[in-house]
Amino acid sequence: MKTAESERTTAVSTLDVRDDFPILSRHIDGRPLVYLDSGATSQKPAAVIDAISDYLSEHNANVHRGVYALAQESDAAYESARERIAAFVGWEPRTTIFTKNVTEAINLVAYAWGRTNVGPGDAVLTTQMEHHANIVPWQVLCRERGAELRYLEVDERGELSLDQLDRELARGDVKLVTFTHVSNVLGTILPVAEMTARVRAAGATSLVDGAQAVPHMPVNTAALGADFYAWTGHKALGPTGIGVLHGRTEILEQMEPFLTGGDMIASVDFDGATWNELPFKFEAGTPPIAEAVGLGAAVDYLSALGMERVRAHERKLTGYLLDRLREVPGLRVVGPPEAENRGGLASFTIEGMHAHDIAELANRGGVCIRAGHHCAQPLMRRLGVAATARASVGVYNEPVDVDALIDALLAGRRVFEL
Numbered sequence: 001m002k003t004a005e006s007e008r009t010t011a012v013s014t015l016d017v018r019d020d021f022p023i024l025s026r027h028i029d030g031r032p033l034v035y036l037d038s039g040a041t042s043q044k045p046a047a048v049i050d051a052i053s054d055y056l057s058e059h060n061a062n063v064h065r066g067v068y069a070l071a072q073e074s075d076a077a078y079e080s081a082r083e084r085i086a087a088f089v090g091w092e093p094r095t096t097i098f099t100k101n102v103t104e105a106i107n108l109v110a111y112a113w114g115r116t117n118v119g120p121g122d123a124v125l126t127t128q129m130e131h132h133a134n135i136v137p138w139q140v141l142c143r144e145r146g147a148e149l150r151y152l153e154v155d156e157r158g159e160l161s162l163d164q165l166d167r168e169l170a171r172g173d174v175k176l177v178t179f180t181h182v183s184n185v186l187g188t189i190l191p192v193a194e195m196t197a198r199v200r201a202a203g204a205t206s207l208v209d210g211a212q213a214v215p216h217m218p219v220n221t222a223a224l225g226a227d228f229y230a231w232t233g234h235k236a237l238g239p240t241g242i243g244v245l246h247g248r249t250e251i252l253e254q255m256e257p258f259l260t261g262g263d264m265i266a267s268v269d270f271d272g273a274t275w276n277e278l279p280f281k282f283e284a285g286t287p288p289i290a291e292a293v294g295l296g297a298a299v300d301y302l303s304a305l306g307m308e309r310v311r312a313h314e315r316k317l318t319g320y321l322l323d324r325l326r327e328v329p330g331l332r333v334v335g336p337p338e339a340e341n342r343g344g345l346a347s348f349t350i351e352g353m354h355a356h357d358i359a360e361l362a363n364r365g366g367v368c369i370r371a372g373h374h375c376a377q378p379l380m381r382r383l384g385v386a387a388t389a390r391a392s393v394g395v396y397n398e399p400v401d402v403d404a405l406i407d408a409l410l411a412g413r414r415v416f417e418l
Ligand SMILES: Cc1ncc(COP(=O)(O)O)c(C=O)c1O
Pocket: 039, 040, 101, 102, 103, 104, 131, 133, 134, 180, 182, 183, 184, 209, 211, 212, 232, 234, 375
């Protein structure tokens, strides 16, 4: 017989792909693994694990160097992955560059674009809700170039003000506006197309950190209108060791290389070198070949699910998560109150408990959640908290995972006698 609770939870579930993820059949201390830390990294479906294994078992060779059949298979696997990865987010393969992760993609822009385009008296504008990966490279650049780094403020709802963006742009000194698509702490989804249009109208360049967006919702980078859009493979069901930077052709062509060495050169003489064409100009050394193959399989898997369905599933699940978190006395969620306006995560505090204790209590219930500053220390300061606990969902999560978290938190409160 169905209970009211199970009626409520089955109404939420739409994807039912848990069995595709081998790690989720694990038990830890006798309890089934409940993974609610996809914001940190995603688990991998068998399709991705198998694609990497098949590539390494059957096709492994270096790329862009060999004439023999195996090398050509490897080339084809690497470049086909680039084509599918670019198409997945509506961009061109030629201007889709593989990096190590999104952090490296942002550093690439900071070094190769920033060092020539930002100088004394200029400003870089970012936001108070950024991951350190989208703050520190700009701090270093601005210090080095005598430029100013300014921040768009986060309001009480965890959102930005477009009026403040307009006011900043009207000052006339902003060269670059860089912001996250989805906040990894607040969950806020920023109005990217609206923001990039304003940035462009002001004659500035835009960079979007899509690390928490691409894995969870349909993203069409061409429609979003950013000059640069960066994301990271391991959060998108792919392996670690691969990130992606999409850039506008005219900007990438004018940029000097970031890292130098093999694969990014056209020719080298004793006293100089010339650069390879795009995208190879920005891919120095042996690239992440097996990783690209794995990420290619990941975007195939997500495409087969359909990103509209992925978003619908995660939005419902996030709504369920927010509802159930409200049952825990003393718990406060940061960021927009409705699931509609946020990605698939909720960061929270519980009165009288440290965030690390919350994560440890969840762990005792077999539930993996993250605690700490989430690489967003300035935002923690803005929110007036030292740390938060964060539960974040992926395609494979089900309402029972949320139930396990709530059970663990309620049991934990009893232990703490709150
Ligand atoms: C919004 C955001 N930006 C950047 C990063 C950094 O990702 P990576 O370590 O893969 O470069 C993360 C990861 O936590 C993130 O959530």
